Amino acid sequence: MSSLEVDEVLFSYLAITTYAISFVLIRVDNGVQRPVYYVSKSLHEAEIRYLPLENAILAVVHATRKLPNYFQAHTVVVLTQYPIKAVLRSADYTGRVAKWGTILGAFDVRYMPRTSVKGQVLADLVAKFAEGPEEIKTRPGGMDEKSVGLISAQPISSWTVYVNGAVNQQGSGVGLVLISLEEVIIEKSLRLGFSVTNNEAEYEALLIGMAMVNKVGGKTVEIFLDSGLVMGQVRGELEARDTRMQEYLSQVRCIQANFEFFKITHVPRSGNAHADSLATLATSSAQNLPRMIMVEDLGTPTQGTTETLQVNQISSARSWMDPIILFLEKDILPEDKSEAEKIRRKALRFWLSEDKKLYKRSYSGPYLLCVRPEASEDLLEELHEGICGSHTGGRSLSHRAITQGYWWPGMQKEAQEYVRKCDQCQRFAPNIH
Incomplete structure (x- = not known):
């Protein structure tokens, strides 16, 4: 381990796996990254079901509890690909995320995108050898390292698909937004002509999105959806007990075998608004007619014929x-x-x-x-x-x-x-x- 200087800026790397998290603290000495300390934690019970983003925040909180002296005396820069800073300052998160934000606010912790993997190798190694729960040592069948979504994995160029299903009194429909490798956006809105539940509509949207990418020859795909139940069943974290859910899950497994890289990620409903609007549009369509909807941007309000007075706003003095x-x-x-x-x-x-x-x-x-x-x-x-x-x-x-x-x-x-x-x-x- 390396000794520190007064007010020296420290850097850290995170590694998140299914059953363990790790945090590595390093310092830069003449361009060389030298380890200072590392901590790890095995995940148990409810922690296993946390989202990867929540586990990333938990890793930083756990490090502040184990290494308070380093965080109190130094500025710590967390190098990660997760948007931790945006989440902690967002108004959409409450509960444990708000509590963790209060804890981390007592320290000078900053967040930057990870550009180097030098110290990340050590963080991955610590997380790899951390013991998982004895009752679930084996990984569910059909899931490999790609589908777990480790933070240490290198970014892979893949299709990005946002899917969502909607069910209301007017009917049911699905919405899809596909982004190709060339960043071409494909939008699709389908109205379902049969009765489905909310979870079945989510599965229909997922299957249609996977089939579209497979049909055009895509081999790598990352799917985003706001249904925690569907994501948990596909990842193997939740059991599909209903017969209809089991049939949908088996179809997903069959199409998933055609991809070299497959990842499914849960996003809040606010992050899936585009696909949600397309699904709602399908349920509100009254006729089976082909249509094209033009969506344009109106930058300024429409000016009336009446004359208006120009009012100049005076900048106020500095305040608290x-x-x-x-x-x-x-x-x-x-x-x-x-x-x-x-x-x-x-x-x-x-x-x-x-x-x-x-x-x-x-x-x-x-x-x-x-x-x-x-x-x-x-x-x-x-x-x-x-x-x-x-x-x-x-x-x-x-x-x-x-x-x-x-x-x-x-x-x-x-x-x-x-x-x-x-x-x-x-x-x-x-x-x-």
Whole structure:
């Protein structure tokens, strides 16, 4: 193992297998990667059913628990192909992912794409020799290293297929989006003329997508779908008990044998919106007629005939929100080390939307829109003496602002000061003798 210098930046590699995870910490010495420490963990019970992305985050959390001194004294750059940073800052994940994000926020951990496999070899070796559970030492039949989807595997150029099935009162249909090796996008929407369940529609979409790639001669394919049941049965993690599910699974196995590389990955429904819209389109089609739908982009709103006045927006002064927005958007921290540490810790409690609006995270309610200092007084005025204002007290006024979905630091103190300055409250408030 190699000794470290003060404030030296460390790098790390991850390896994820079916029954084990490993984390290797290295330092760069004159262009040579030297190992510092490594940890590994065997997965048990529910951990085996985690998604590979969740296991990647778990590997980093496990390393912070085993090697806290390294994470507290150094900046650690995690080299991985998984979008860990995007997941931890996303608003779509709760539960254990949100908990892990809070743990990792206490350390200076950064994430970068993996460009070298020098230290990755050591991480793969540690994960390979980690013992798995005794009751499931054998891998399910028909699954090889390619279908497990190890992080250490080299990227393979393959067809990318997004599939989804939809069942509603109007009928059932499937949607497919195929991306060829030349990045040509093929879209397909099929309406099913027979009665199916949601899981059967997902299987139909999967089979049609595999058959289309096989028909055009594709030998490598990666399929994305949002059905956890279908993915678990195809991977062998779940048992197909229903007779109809067993028949679908056997058909998948037959077509899968024609591919040299086959991988199936679960994505959230938001990540499969394209295929989902095509499947919904099939169920809403009323007639069996060939049709072509033109989809174009409208960059600007349609201008009316009435004249409008041009309003120039004056940029507001810097506030407490700007450093947090800058860090969440561009990973830029202040030069002062102590101030940078404060911003990094505060940023865990906030989320930046796509339209660059800052929200305060809430674990028991909706996210709260952050208000700039120059807009807080106008908001208090509207809530206190506006159309629905009732001239409430300071504590009630700040609580009402929260229930309306707004937040800013020191809001309770500002609300109390505003009530003291309200002329009507001072004139008509009950006198206490």
